[in-house]
Amino acid sequence: MAVFEVFELVRMGGSKAINVAMGSARPISRQSFLTQLGFGAAGFTFSSFLYGVTWGKYAFRVERLTVPIVNLPEVFNGLKLVQISDAHLGSFMNTPRPVLDALEQINALQPDVILFTGDLVNTHANEAEAWIDAFRMLHAPMGKFSILGNHDYADYGPFEESEREDSRKRIKEIHEEMGFRLLLNEHHHFEREGERIALVGVENWGKGFRRSGDLNAAMKGSDADKLCAILMTHDPTHWEEEVMDDKAPIDLTLSGHTHGMQFGIEIPWLGIKWSPSQWRYKRWAGLYQESGQFLHINRGFGVLGFHGRVGMPPEITVLEIEQA
16 A cells, blocks of 8 residues: 555655646645555455465365376386475464364375475474374375474574473474374385385475585485485475485475465466565475476475465375376
8 A cells, every 4th residue: 555655645746746837726636546556455465464364374275296207116106195394383273173174185185105394393392292193193005204394493492402402302202103204314215016216304404594404314325326216305495405407316306495485376377476485495386397306395284474375375295206
């Protein structure tokens, strides 16, 4: 509204100057098109953000993608991975029904593997206590795997170092109690009919954020250079710095972290994809490919800071990998 009012003041000042120059005493109306447009824009903006904090943050969307991988063994063709990220459970009061419904929806997708790519909480492990049973009910026959995000280290709260250490210890225990295998610079092999693919998981590593991730340590002994390899790393800048352009033999990387800034507009059939997130991140949401290596950035399951979502709904990703 203020932006339009500035233009309105300029218009009125210009009209007054013209009247004075012409010796006219004609009154100047403030009920111009600019004023009405300003009221409309302000009303639309207010309504959008009201929707975002009441319903938008619960408008979970299932994003379905197919990823072609050159060296994928035939026995893994069609493997269904479900990725969730950035739950930020401290941003939800109690355990709201829409979030529990979204977790149930994950089971309904019948994933082979469930992958959580970090930021379970906002500041402290105790935010996840009430959610242990709900996340434990998630089921995937080939396992549930997780990593830590930058918010999982208790770095952002007003805590003593001993409190930070207790929170970090407890968050690892909670992942286990939820049924996830937490990969801390480690790897796991999926095996089927004598064939294998590697799942690599690192701690948080990001430009401008904590860098606890050690990709070399995680890949050691994984045979990632010989097998199809999938990497879980919370921050997509890690892919840009240490993976893409064949700096590491990783076929598919799964990240989160950006949330798509929880605000934007995406209309794929018109080629429109915009969010303020792009001012900070070159790659901020969706699937990207560089030289045969893929990166998928999940838009996040929860909210942080602004407790809403406008044009950037919370995401559950289904990725089916197939032979290229």
